[in-house]
Amino acid sequence: DGGITQSPKYLFRKEGQNVTLSCEQNLNHDAMYWYRQDPGQGLRLIYYSQIVNDFQKGDIAEGYSVSREKKESFPLTVTSAQKNPTAFYLCATKSEGRRNQPQHFGDGTRLSIL
Amino acid sequence: GNSVTQMEGPVTLSEEAFLTINCTYTATGYPSLFWYVQYPGEGLQLLLKATKADDKGSNKGFEATYRKETTSFHLEKGSVQVSDSAVYFCALSSPRRGGTSYGKLTFGQGTILTVHP
Numbered sequence: 001d002g003g004i005t006q007s008p009k010y011l012f013r014k015e016g017q018n019v020t021l022s023c024e025q026n027l028n029h030d031a032m033y034w035y036r037q038d039p040g041q042g043l044r045l046i047y048y049s050q051i052v053n054d055f056q057k058g059d060i061a062e063g064y065s066v067s068r069e070k071k072e073s074f075p076l077t078v079t080s081a082q083k084n085p086t087a088f089y090l091c092a093t094k095s096e097g098r099r100n101q102p103q104h105f106g107d108g109t110r111l112s113i114l
Numbered sequence: 115g116n117s118v119t120q121m122e123g124p125v126t127l128s129e130e131a132f133l134t135i136n137c138t139y140t141a142t143g144y145p146s147l148f149w150y151v152q153y154p155g156e157g158l159q160l161l162l163k164a165t166k167a168d169d170k171g172s173n174k175g176f177e178a179t180y181r182k183e184t185t186s187f188h189l190e191k192g193s194v195q196v197s198d199s200a201v202y203f204c205a206l207s208s209p210r211r212g213g214t215s216y217g218k219l220t221f222g223q224g225t226i227l228t229v230h231p
Binding site: 004006033040041043045048058062090092100102103104105106108109 | 118136146148150155156157158163165203206218219221222223224225
């Protein structure tokens, strides 16, 4: 989706290191989401934010942290407490202005352990 | 809680074959239902959606009908192409505005489709 930019596309983490994944959007969407995708599995929700300066834990928040200081940005930090971080991470956004709007996804960041 | 169950894959078809990928759900109230497609190395793209019972979503030759009586949203295409090879995800969105789960998507595990020439 051209309106959502995830960077970097590939990221490598050393043991004990924190890394931050970027998600920027120019769709003027209020809500933003972070998902983790493992091979052969569906997406699992890590964190989400419905408005600036507010965010909620999803189903698998342990070992991750987020911030939402600007409407356009929702960075995800994978901390050293996340023992199995190797996965494909997807950011999504959604307009809150109308009901039943779909989520729009970025192209993802693939995180691997060195 | 909400859940989505998809037909297990992988599904392998020849070009021009008929496709069905089954999807059933469990949810309270009237969720919105979605099909997303993921091509290799990419994010998810919305394929189609339906927001109320008996709605039919359609796009690029794919169709799915929201069946509340059977809690299903099966994806169909009459004649698949090699370019349809991808992973397909069924998902539902919680319907209750203002609740903590509002707007969250619950995904099925995905179905890998491979179409051979």
